[in-house]
Amino acid sequence: MKITLDLHDIYNSGPEIERALKQKFDEAVAKKAPVLEIIPGKGTGQLKKHVLRFLERKDIKPLYHRVEKDSKNWGRLFVHFRWKKLQPTVSRVTFDLETHIFQHG
Numbered sequence: 001m002k003i004t005l006d007l008h009d010i011y012n013s014g015p016e017i018e019r020a021l022k023q024k025f026d027e028a029v030a031k032k033a034p035v036l037e038i039i040p041g042k043g044t045g046q047l048k049k050h051v052l053r054f055l056e057r058k059d060i061k062p063l064y065h066r067v068e069k070d071s072k073n074w075g076r077l078f079v080h081f082r083w084k085k086l087q088p089t090v091s092r093v094t095f096d097l098e099t100h101i102f103q104h105g
Helices: 014-031 046-055
Strands: 002-006 035-039 064-071 077-080 091-095 101-104
Touching: 002 014, 014 035, 014 046, 046 077
Parallel strands: 002 035
Antiparallel strands: 035 077, 064 077, 091 101
């Protein structure tokens, strides 16, 4: 499942851009999405720089694994996440023959 954020409609509103980026990051984390696609568009590159600065923030950078700049479309970025899989826990169960009780330990 890939989550996409297209910034074309809000390209000139700094606070809205920040809010949209944060909202999509929160959604990606909540859904454990493998990829967040961000489309700042081609333009002058200022919006892409704004997005890259956002990705470098101390509170954002630990949330993702890497950023990929699309080689075929420089107006698009992919933010890749790496989610740790939960390791199954092994529990030792013994059966007491005298009391006929299972014991976990």
